Amino acid sequence: MTGKIELREGMGRSEGFFQMAWRRFRRHPLARLGGWVLLLLYLGALFADFLAPYPESKSFRQFSYAPPTHIFWRDTDGRLTRPYVCASERRRNLETFRVEVVTDCSKGRYPIYFFVHGEPYKFLGFIPANLRLLGGDWLVSEQAHLFIWGTDDFGRDLWGRIWYGARVSLTVGILATGLALIIGVFFGGIAGFYAGRPVTLSVGFANPEFRRYLRRGRPLLAWLKALGWTLVWLGLAWLLWITLQGFLQTSRGLEAILAGVIGVALLGAIGYFLIWQTVKLDLDTLIMRTTEVLAAIPDLFLLITLSVLIPQDIPPATRFMLVVSILSFVNWGGLARTVRSQVLQLREMEYAQAAQALGASDARTLTRHILPGTFTYLIVIVTLSIPSFILAESGLSFLGLGIQEPASSWGLLLSKAQQTGIIAFTERPWLLIPGLFILIAVLAYNLLGDGLRDALDPRSRR
Template structure:
């Protein structure tokens, strides 16, 4: 039995989904593809930093500070190609210029081997491994070393430190963007969906007997309000005195923060007790909060919040705190844009139909409104990540972000700035981390532009 194959009508076009069309348009964007490829290399390098680096992250050579890049030889004494090797190096001071110089002694040669076993490390933080890209006898010799891009002020390999620092600089952008996206989408959705719809909250702390007492009390409402506010204000003042006195000898700024928060909470509780039914306009509250954040310069706010990070905490904890600070400062802009989109999408027929059928507000937002913002969110993520990378690099550059012995591109660039004009003249390899920051941000912008053009629903097919 033969199967009959129906021929397609002449001139028929194969139907493709929106994302298939978007992928086709993205592939036609050469700069976007270039940016995506470079970013893939950077993230793979950060993932396999222990494999690429010949030395551990914190290993230093005190006698090899600011060592220039090691010369790798590919030819023997007769000029024939051979396996790559390095020569022994002796550190001497030039008696004419009084500068330290590194003189090669090629009577002692050390071959560079690839894919060898070196010092152990944990891949992904928990998988034991010891395979490294480069190794050889020079690892155990004090007269030979391999610094592909020179060393820093502690004699640490800059090549390995850059890849170790990529883990912080690149992942800070992703995690901070994800947290800011979560806060911004949540706040923007509430603000847009409930715009013009004040919420009425009934405080459950008030039992009917207490409400009846408030209603039958001969005191005017104004006096009752002032009395209760005075009571809660007095309790807040006691907490303020206690906390500030306890922390006065250590960090007075925390005392001020705790005092302000305590006063605010107690006043809110007092207001809730005085007024059993509270009307809250979420749109007004959230938008005013974003305006306050927008009114404060980002750099000033970042520096102020970074000062609150205690000194001496573990690098991992500082990393998470930096992420939280960056997210807190930058969620406002996303919330305002989301509010505008939600205001438009909530008036669509399908959203109105879902509400008419009795769907809850949470279901309408999550199932019917938010999916309409996915293309915008994808583009926003790719354009927001470079901003967070630059912000973290700026904090680390001025000494308020990641601290030694951890590494980040901004911290490495700070080492070059600390040397002044010398870094440009005598130690140009110290500026290499700046090139990585420039490349990562540029590639993210290229890819973001390509995604914006590809995911534009108004683009021609």
């Protein structure tokens, strides 16, 4: 009898939203497959130094565009043995006049060992380590080498370069999506919450609002707002001065005088409104018109235009962050428009209206009661946006405007195949392997995103 009561009580328990979502997600085999594939790719990128037998920058110029190394599994008697590679050298074929890699086991055999100590590296950038997956005497020999997936134009091992490049290509997608998400949620939330309600922005030193804040006993808030708008005016003045300097270097006479007068008048007008006047702006109109301007410009054209402005001699880490910023700047508009539509609906809900009626500030109502209602959508949009950023970065690097040597990314590696033309398909197909990794990563993210969309849909009853 007790067991039946416990069974009935267990049957009466209700599942939470995320418990039901997890149960629905587990019933989506393709989404689970995409998740496992992405896990393997990110683990490979994390342990790239362990998987690669050679350091990222090590090259063998005499083995430029070398095909994958032949790995032997049997000895001369046909019995299975430890895998090994043989001595090899580049020779010109006198019949075809092509340079080929010729393997000659009579000149030496070099066994392949697993989990050996090789050249040192720093795991995660600061942990000293030297354990590598593959090793052997072929690492220090000049007669034998191991190129699992061949080499590129500089004779660098493509197997290792792909895993090193995965760090850039996969990380760019996450960082660019995260930054675009922050910008899109911020501006989309503000646009949706203040839609139809002009906002007063100016509290300058000479503004009546400043004295009103002082009389209300909030001097710290008054001074902070006044200082903030003064800094905005100084920042605009600096940008205007830099622009005028570039214009004055190429202009003389009446054009220079006219540009200076217009610049000073524009700066004075901005300062007048920010410091003396109370400015009322429709933030929804301002933000949405900005997103429409960005949407009117083709993404590829805008990406190329902004990427050309990046100097060529900057460090790879700095260039990486600039590429992430450019990708986020170009693609935050779509997120902002969708978040705005969600906020417009959620701000009319009873709990949001009750929070404002109880005296909650606009910031608290927006961050604590409205934006959490968009989280399920944001989880899905993140998984569907990351592939587009991976493709965008790969396209930029393929065109030579993204990640540059000596760093590596899948798009940059794929550009090596483009440089060789049709030969990459007929004689050097291993150069196309980075494109296969791009395809796999994008497909896995889309499968995972489809599964999350179905699982997090509250109308789903499966």
